[in-house]
Amino acid sequence: MRGHRYPALMLICFILFPALLHAEERIVEVRFMGNFTIPDETMMSMGGIVVGASASSDAMEDIRQRLLETRRFERVEVTRRYRSIGSGEDVVLLITVREKQPVAHKFMFLPILSGSDEYGFSYGIRTTAKDLLGWGERLSVPATWGGIRQAALEGEFGLNNPVAQTLTTRVGVSQKENPFYDTGDFRKEIRAAVTRRFDRFEIGAETGWTDVDFGSEQDDFAVFGANFVLDTRQDINLPRDAVYTGIGWKRLSFLRGRAGINVYTLDLRGYKGLFGQTVLAAQVFYSTADAPLPAFERPFLGGANTLRGWKPGSFIGDSIATASLELRIPLSPLRTAYHTGIDFFVDTGAVYDHGRSLWDARFRQGVGAGGYFLIAGFGIKVDVAYNMRDSFRVHFSTGFRF
The missing domain is CATH 3.10.20.310 (membrane protein fhac)
Structure with a gap:
């Protein structure tokens, strides 16, 4: 056992x-x-x-x-x-x-102060929230009063796929005064656009809908468009030794019987550093339509953003061509939080109706000098220009137009 x-x-x-x-x-x-x-x-x-x-x-x-x-x-x-x-x-x-970041900490509030002598100053506030929905998105609500009154909801969403990197959306209302017709322009808009960036190149496509009340005229239309951009600027406020090329197309498909219209744009800019901080800047801009545009879509000429020396909205047409040459001379040290300087410029431009040629259009000129002050994304620029005929005019804007 x-x-x-x-x-x-x-x-x-x-x-x-x-x-x-x-x-x-x-x-x-x-x-x-x-x-x-x-x-x-x-x-x-x-x-x-x-x-x-x-x-x-x-x-x-x-x-x-x-x-x-x-x-x-x-x-x-x-x-x-x-x-x-x-x-x-x-x-x-x-x-x-x-x-997770507390909801209250996801909001930022930034003041808005922008404008030019075409529409006047606009002031207000932009409320921005980052990742409020948990999608990594950025939502903004700009609200302004003054020259351009607007309220909108804007969104930016990262897509990060082979076709598109970013989706931007906008739903809003706006109101401003057309300086040529002295008529109120009230719009309700919905927009969506996708973009894809390859180093210095960017391609994009957009679609949307607009309802417009322009005086006694009412209309609504769908928008389809595409654009291509080459941008080598390191600093968009004070670029140097850089070029910018923008090519765009959009189609306005009217929903109340009017025939559709194609609009084509070309925007060429160059910036060459000279002695010291001095920069020679140039721009050529051209926009043309393949049919007569309704009054609320016609581009106007005159003012700080098109042709200095002339009253804002002096001329209007279906197509516009402008060119500018500026000598910009910074006066503040390079490594400062603010930038001040002076500039000397010459502008030329023309507008003309559908059926006419650019070569038959009458170009008008303006020459002058001005000064600027830029700090923390805000700027003010004042120019005094002579129209090469009989008068001087003072123009203002919140920064350089190109």
Whole structure:
């Protein structure tokens, strides 16, 4: 009988010994990282974590899910560490979290002050929220009064696919006074555009709808368009040794019986650094339509943004061509938060109706000098120009037009 005891004892050891080697892992300590505003005790409670409880893979996943279900974290990682090599059942939980930003902290408020002598100054506020919906988007609500009155909801969404990188949207209303017709222009608009950037190149497409009340005239139309841009500017406020080329097409499809119209634009700019900080800047702009445009879409000539020396909205047509040459001389040191300087310029431009040729159009000129002040994205520019005929005129704008 004694000989039969040894096999039984060996069988018992064979069964129990592995169990002793693989004793259940238990939580002996918990360490948190990334919980900047939430105390560790609150983290323990939200995760249902108890020292001495099981540290199995299922238990760790349960802790992670409970923390995520609180909706206070963007990301939760639960990993385990051992106190020592010889203490395999004593587990230290390392929990790393990324807290969600409080909703109130996602909003920014920026003042708006922009305009030129064509429409006057516009002032207001832009409210911007980043990742408010959790899609990584940027939402903005600009609201302005003054020369251009507007209220809109704008969105920017990252797509990051081979076709498009960015989707921008806009829904809004606006009102301004047309300087040529002295008539109110009230619009309701919906816009959506996608863009794709390749180094210095950018291509884009847009679509939208506009409802316009222009004096006694009412109309609405759909917009389809595409554009191509080459932009080597490092600083859009004070570019130097750079070029900009913009080519665009859009189709206006009217919804009340009017035939559709195609509009084509070309925008060429160049900036050459000369001595010191001095820059010679030039622009050629051309826009033409393949049919007569309605009054509310016709471009006008005259004013700070087209032809200085002439009253804003002096001339109007279906097509417009302008060219400008400026010598810009900064006066402030290069490495300062603000920029001041003077400039000397010559402008020329013409507008003409459909059916006429650019070569038959009458070009008018303006020459003059001005000064500017730029700081933190805000600028003011004042120019005094002579129309090469009989009068001088003062123009203002919030920064350079090109």
